[in-house]
Amino acid sequence: MPPGTRLIKKPPMAIIDLANPTRFLALVNRVLPWLVAATVLLFAIGLVRAVHAPDDYQQGATVKIMYLHVPAAWLGMMAWGIMSVAAFGTLVWRHPLADVAGKAAAPIGAAFTLICLVTGSLWGRPTWGTYWVWDARLTSMLVLFLLYLGVMALYWTAEDPGRGSRAAAILSLVGAVNLPIIKFSVDWWNTLHQGSSIFRPGGSAIAPSILIPLLIMAVAFTLLFVTLHLAAMRNEILRRRVRTMRLMQAQELAEAHP
Amino acid sequence: MSAFVSLLKRDMRLAVRVGGGALMGAFFFLIVVVMVPFAMGPDLNLLSRIGPAILWIGALLASLLALDRLFATDHEDGSLDLLMMGSMPLELVVAAKAIAHWLSTGLPLVLITPLLALMLNVELRALGPLLLTLIVGTPALTFIGLVGAALSVALRRGGLLLAVLVLPLTVPVLIFGVAAANAAIVGPTPFGPPFTILCGLSLMSLVVGPVAAAAALRHGLE
Numbered sequence: 044m045p046p047g048t049r050l051i052k053k054p055p056m057a058i059i060d061l062a063n064p065t066r067f068l069a070l071v072n073r074v075l076p077w078l079v080a081a082t083v084l085l086f087a088i089g090l091v092r093a094v095h096a097p098d099d100y101q102q103g104a105t106v107k108i109m110y111l112h113v114p115a116a117w118l119g120m121m122a123w124g125i126m127s128v129a130a131f132g133t134l135v136w137r138h139p140l141a142d143v144a145g146k147a148a149a150p151i152g153a154a155f156t157l158i159c160l161v162t163g164s165l166w167g168r169p170t171w172g173t174y175w176v177w178d179a180r181l182t183s184m185l186v187l188f189l190l191y192l193g194v195m196a197l198y199w200t201a202e203d204p205g206r207g208s209r210a211a212a213i214l215s216l217v218g219a220v221n222l223p224i225i226k227f228s229v230d231w232w233n234t235l236h237q238g239s240s241i242f243r244p245g246g247s248a249i250a251p252s253i254l255i256p257l258l259i260m261a262v263a264f265t266l267l268f269v270t271l272h273l274a275a276m277r278n279e280i281l282r283r284r285v286r287t288m289r290l291m292q293a294q295e296l297a298e299a300h301p
Numbered sequence: 302m303s304a305f306v307s308l309l310k311r312d313m314r315l316a317v318r319v320g321g322g323a324l325m326g327a328f329f330f331l332i333v334v335v336m337v338p339f340a341m342g343p344d345l346n347l348l349s350r351i352g353p354a355i356l357w358i359g360a361l362l363a364s365l366l367a368l369d370r371l372f373a374t375d376h377e378d379g380s381l382d383l384l385m386m387g388s389m390p391l392e393l394v395v396a397a398k399a400i401a402h403w404l405s406t407g408l409p410l411v412l413i414t415p416l417l418a419l420m421l422n423v424e425l426r427a428l429g430p431l432l433l434t435l436i437v438g439t440p441a442l443t444f445i446g447l448v449g450a451a452l453s454v455a456l457r458r459g460g461l462l463l464a465v466l467v468l469p470l471t472v473p474v475l476i477f478g479v480a481a482a483n484a485a486i487v488g489p490t491p492f493g494p495p496f497t498i499l500c501g502l503s504l505m506s507l508v509v510g511p512v513a514a515a516a517a518l519r520h521g522l523e
Contacts, residue, residue: 134520189469196465201456209520210452214466217448217513221470224502228473231480231498 064280067140071277078270085263092256108166110257114264115159119187122152122268126194127219130212140276142208143283145215146198147275151268153191160184183229190218204283304389305397312401315374327409330363334417345422352421353431353482357438357475359417360410361468364439367406368446369463371398372454372518381454385522391515399447399511407439423486430485430492434499438478441503444510445470451514455521474502 093110126148132141163181164174175181194211201207337355338348348355375381375398384394414435418428449467456462481495 134516186469186472193466193469196462197452197456200462206456206521210455210517213448213513213517213520214452217470217509220509221473224473225469228476228498231476231495 064139068277068280071273075270075273075277078266078273082263082266082270085259085266089256089259089263092259096253096256105166105169106253108162109253110260112159112162112166113257114261115155115162116184117261118264118268119152119156119159119184121265122148122155123187123190123215123219123222125272126152126215130215130219133208133212134216142205142212143276143279144272145212146204146208147272147279149191149194149198149211151271151275153188153195155264155268156184156188156191160188179230183226186225186229187222190222194218204286304387305393308384308389308394308397309401312398313405316401316405324409326363326367326406327413329366330359330410331413331417333359333362334421338421349422349424350487352418352423353427353434353486354479355421356414356417356423356431356435357479357482360414360435360439361442361471361475363410364407364442365446365464365467368402368443368450368467369453369460371402371447371450373450376454376522381518381522385518391518392511395447395451395514395518396507396511399443399514403440403443407443410439411435427482427486430496431482434478434481434496437496437500437503438474441474441499441506442471444503444506445474447510447514448517451517452521455517474499474506477502 089110093107096107096110098104098106126145129141129145129148132138133145160181163184167176168174194214197211197214198207201210334355341347372381375384385391387394411432414432415428418431423431446463446467448470449463452466453463477495477499480490481492481499484490484492484495
């Protein structure tokens with residue numbers, strides 16, 4: 044092997060193919076209608092099943108907030124996972140779509156986290172008698188939301204998209220290291236101040252009549268996330284093209300009228 | 302290693318000689334802590350109960366605000382480019398700057414804490430553990446903030462962006478710092494576990510901070 048050559052394992056062929064934005068856009072345009080249809084269908088099934096699911100014997104109908112609350116919480120956390128994978132793709136492979144994926148995922152993840160927080164506090168009012176408790180789970184979701192805001196602020200302040208996305212990629216990875224620590228420390232903090240835990244770990248297993256609608260709703264939320272993410276990625280690619288065209292136009296004008 | 306030490310000395314000298322930059326953080330800390338009783342009323346029992354929390358919040362804000370200029374001045378006069386082109390790994394450069402920053406900004410905070418603790422009616426026997434948590438915890442704040450400083454200089458923005466990026470990441474340090482201090486003052490939980498976790502967080506930020514900050518500078522200023 045001559046000196047200077049480096050052995051870099053290539054990512055799978057399909058990902059390389061998608062590095063071409065035009066090819067990616069064609070794929071998105073083909074897949075998106077199907078995804079939208081599947082999302083609507085699953086939401087319809089899930090919501091109907093959730094409405095017909097039995098009420099909790101203590102909480103009554105308010106327990107139905109769970110069908111929105113729990114999937115939103117899962118997706119809010121999953122979006123950060125996707126962002127950190129995308130960050131890896133940006134920094135290591137310099138994959139052109141990775142920074143688009145990371146940028147598109149941040150507002151969606153923040154929105155899901157916000158839905159989780161809002162539905163959680165609406166659920167908390169009738170159940171615990173207060174909109175907000177400094178409980179471990181609530182607090183760690185709130186910190187996750189703040190971290191999303193930080194990443195979004197980085198994207199907003201960057202003048203050119205490439206630089207902003209690399210900065211945000213580093214922050215996503217640092218956040219990915221920190222999130223488990225924050226979760227763990229907030230759990231610990233809660234046990235110091237509050238004896239009884241509101242969310243009991245384990246507890247009784249959820250009855251299938253509640254679990255199945257919940258799982259359907261989780262799949263529906265995941266599909267919603269994928270749909271929104273792909274659409275946002277498409278929009279971001281188009282936005283960058285418009286930006287490039289504007290820059291070129293400005294340059295042409297500047298050359299024409301010196 | 303001599304390059305590391307000379308960079309450390311250079312940054313210390315700059316911090317001490319240029320416009321009282323080093324003492325500004327300590328003054329800010331003093332003012333923040335003095336403002337709290339005005340807002341809350343001079344109830345000494347209440348103050349002694351929340352004293353450690355006030356001191357920790359003050360230290361957090363003071364060390365964060367001072368981080369704003371950590372790379373910005375070097376970036377403006379071009380010496381950051383020289384440091385990046387030099388033979389010393391950028392991670393070590395960043396670490397040297399952070400250590401110098403802590404010695405010139407973080408350490409004064411710890412040194413004036415006994416006076417402030419006295420004003421907040423913190424018991425004398427609790428002063429030792431409280432100082433210990435601050436000595437161990439403030440480097441973590443500096444090294445976490447280092448990442449934010451590198452990111453914001455790469456984007457030529459500062460101020461509020463730095464706080465928005467860094468503050469959520471400092472939640473664990475704050476929790477365990479205050480928990481350890483409170484354990485020493487009111488009990489009944491032992492001082493050991495939260496303090497050892499605080500040490501662990503500090504050591505981890507010592508590793509992660511320079512690596513992430515160097516990556517941010519490399520990617521941002523190329």
